[in-house]
Amino acid sequence: MDIILRKVRIKDEENLKDVAIKDGKITAIENSIEGSAAREIDAEGRVLIPGLIESHIHLDKALIADRLPNKSGTLAEAIEVTGKLKPTFTREDVEERARKALMMLVKNGTTHIRTHSEFDPSQGFTGFETVMKLKEEFKNLIDMQVVAFPQEGILKAPGTEEMMYKAMDMGADVVGGIPYNDSPAKEHIDLVFEIAKKYDKPIDFHQDFKDDADGITIQYVCEKTIKEGFEGRVSVGHLTSLGALAKEKLNPIIELMAKAKISVMSLPATDLHLGGRKDEYNVRRAVTPVRALRDGGVNMCLATNNIRNAFTPYGNGDLMQVAMLAIPVSHLGGADDLPTVLPMITTNPAKALGLKDYGIEVGKKADLVLLDTKIVNNAIIDIPDRLYIIKNGKITVETEKKIKLNF
Structure with a gap:
């Protein structure tokens, strides 16, 4: 596998999922995927949406x-x-x-x-x-x-x-x-x-x-x-x-x-x-x-x-x-x-637009965005950072965050 996104939130009412990507496609969506990938991302419950x-x-x-x-x-x-x-x-x-x-x-x-x-x-x-x-x-x-x-x-x-x-x-x-x-x-x-x-x-x-x-x-x-x-x-x-x-x-x-x-x-x-x-x-x-x-x-x-x-x-x-x-x-x-x-x-x-291979389903193109929020229903109102953007199964954008609070 090229990429495994671990512990992502796809739907609020469902358990966290692992999502595997190979050759530009989503190859598995499971509660836990065994094995490894060239790149693994621990989402820690963050929301994954299609591009x-x-x-x-x-x-x-x-x-x-x-x-x-x-x-x-x-x-x-x-x-x-x-x-x-x-x-x-x-x-x-x-x-x-x-x-x-x-x-x-x-x-x-x-x-x-x-x-x-x-x-x-x-x-x-x-x-x-x-x-x-x-x-x-x-x-x-x-x-x-x-x-x-x-x-x-x-x-x-x-x-x-x-x-x-x-x-x-x-x-x-x-x-x-x-x-x-x-x-x-x-x-x-x-x-x-x-x-x-x-x-x-x-x-x-x-x-x-x-x-x-x-x-x-x-x-x-x-x-x-x-x-x-x-x-x-x-x-x-x-x-x-x-x-x-x-x-x-x-x-x-x-x-x-x-x-x-x-x-x-x-x-x-x-x-x-x-x-x-x-x-x-x-x-x-x-x-x-x-x-x-x-x-x-x-x-x-x-x-x-x-x-x-x-x-x-x-x-x-x-x-x-x-x-x-x-x-x-x-x-x-x-x-x-x-x-x-x-x-x-x-x-x-x-x-x-008539897109046939779009969405978070096995076999669809891996065009995905990992958001810095843990509730799908808040995906808009949080206006969350886009932590990882994946296009055709490749990570095209990564966001690094450093926040220092001085209380």
Whole structure:
């Protein structure tokens, strides 16, 4: 055996376990494993979780907040500011920033990401090609799915439709879309499905990102998903407009989403920052109704979206902090709710991304994180140090702690 993790806590209601790893796979999970390994770690009852999954992020736009600030804090200015900056991005610039963002994610226990990489006629494929290069370079540290993302729209930006097809030919893993930033929105959605069908790839929309529910298209996305047989292969990010709907209007939409097996990536750090900017009192939280969607059978995920740019001027690549933020924002701190949060950054996004060899089970890939906490239910609220991060059966990150108390 290559590694044995001894006395780990996988579930609060179960005994401590030993976990053995060989050739990048989990080979045994037992109360006590006989024999030895090249590396043995005594966890002393600490919590072992599968690697964190960052299901919605923009690497090519990371770490640019200081270049041209979004002073109003609105979505409109964020798009405007970023649109001005993108033509100035060089390959070297994108690579340097994306590399820094990736290292933030890796050291915080993220083993899989889905990154939206954009292109348009004004900037070409500078960022997209760079992210595709980093996908290969970082494959031993983190698995990357790259979304072909038309931030400026497709129909209103001539030349982008051809670029969408070229991006898929260049190896994009997912077809992206942004109906609320294009017109007509339904034609945009139809085109994204057409491309996805041609290349047999999943779809990920930036969806209904507004404070109100006027002109939402999530119902159309669900209907199209079912019609085209794409159930379970469509994800949507943001979806903040649903927070403006009363139950009698919201519930039928949730039922339709569950039927279409749509996955939702809630992005609280960004949505809280940009949303409700015109509210003078009783300022809205401007996030999608996570609890209602979860209770309605929708696969709910939590993700970062951006790190230190015009859309989100903060962040350090720690999904635990994103999940901690979501707990008070989405009322997820109750006794029955708290256990549902950790899956929103692990097993739920694994389902959304279609990962087949993920999880703490014999035969699965050894992508694991040992946390400095001894209670699984506290895995988020403790925001624990990640003591060991294991990717493909190899230890990629170790954390050493020295605390001296002078009382």
